[in-house]
Amino acid sequence: MPSYEFRCRSCGNTFEVNRPMAQASDPAVCPGGHDDTVKLLTTFATTGRASAPAAPAPAGGGGCCGGGCCA
Helix, strand or coil: CCEEEEEECCCCCEEEEECCHHHCCCCCCCCCCCCCEEECCCCCCCCCCCCCCCCCCCCCCCCCCCCCCCC
16 A cells, blocks of 8 residues: 655654545644644655576667768
């Protein structure tokens, strides 16, 4: 279940709420009992390794046309 971060505008407390994605936009009540909260934008990042090595660069030069017609 995803967790969403909120900040209370009344007391400044930042807190997390675990809820289904279908309820992501629902308002949340601060643990201090305040209801003036705002959902914070969170980022998600994954890290890991690729299972296959990177493909080598194509041979034969470069440039706008692959090195074949520009002289």
